[in-house]
């Protein structure tokens with residue numbers, strides 16, 4: 267799991283102004299409290315009260331602030347303690363009581379929270395979806411929670427070799443004797459890699475879809491897929507020149523083995539809302555086929571080195587994704603889950619927020635991060 271990216275915390279409609287209590291959301295193995303203030307802005311702070319560990323998301327919303335359910339310390343959306351009742355009125359509130367507060371942006375009907383301490387100018391962007399506001403396109407959305415390392419799910423999306431066997435809807439279950447994965451080029455983009463490849467695909471089950479896509483039978487279809495950051499993917503499926511389907515998946519690691527996924531799936535054909543249900547059912551059906559193979563994978567977390575798996579040319583985008591992962595680790599952005607697990611019962615950490623660059627001396631220690639080269643060192647240990 268990595269700090270310093272934007273993660274989807276909720277659908278915009280789930281955080282409503284006027285609620286009695288914040289919404290508690292778990293991301294990167296930590297809890298957060300989210301609420302909407304009267305200006306309409308969503309606020310997000312660490313769930314752990316700096317006094318003695320009260321869960322702020324279980325407290326009450328007071329004006330634009332949140333009151334801890336234990337002793338009533340009250341925190342603003344910037345994480346400042348603005349009321350400390352046991353000291354009485356007019357008492358000076360120590361700076362050290364501040365809790366971490368995180369930048370929030372709403373885009374595509376989703377609440378994105380920046381979980382990290384980078385200043386604004388250095389933050390990776392949220393993935394761009396150019397078709398989202400195009401009236402010729404229609405999007406549906408799908409929410410899933412899987413018992414997987416989210417990186418396994420990202421790798422699956424970019425894996426051209428799995429369609430034939432995992433998805434009977436996309437391939438022929440390997441019965442064609444001349445089946446193979448055509449060679450393809452890997453193309454690096456800012457914040458991720460991707461590829462385009464051609465694959466043999468059977469005719470679609472729905473007649474409407476076949477007609478709209480200009481399909482007459484089995485076909486070679488062009489597919490593109492790639493990742494953006496460690497946790498988002500894009501998938502472009504072009505059944506014909508006039509029919510395009512573009513999927514974007516936002517993966518939020520709840521913890522290292524739980525992946526909460528929000529998929530936005532757009533189409534350039536059959537754009538009438540009456541077809542939404544057909545596309546929703548198809549997306550859910552295909553996602554379930556992926557979940558079926560991913561949840562039992564061993565080991566649960568992607569290995570530190572590729573030699574503990576046997577890569578073939580069809581796996582080259584996956585190898586490239588793992589190169590990117592190592593680059594982000596080299597920047598010191600990867601959470602050290604071994605230390606996190608070891609301390610879990612006695613130490614609560616916070617994901618560092620941008621304010622930690624301005625002020626030292628926080629009550630909660632920042633989450634342990636792997637020193638640059640940490641996975642490389644672990645891989646060396648594995649080899650020994």
Ligand code: FES
Pocket residue numbers: 315316317318319320334335336337338339
């Ligand atoms: S633990 Fe939050 S006010 Fe005491």
Ligand SMILES: [Fe+2]
Pocket residue numbers: 422423428429432433556
């Ligand atoms: Fe799949």
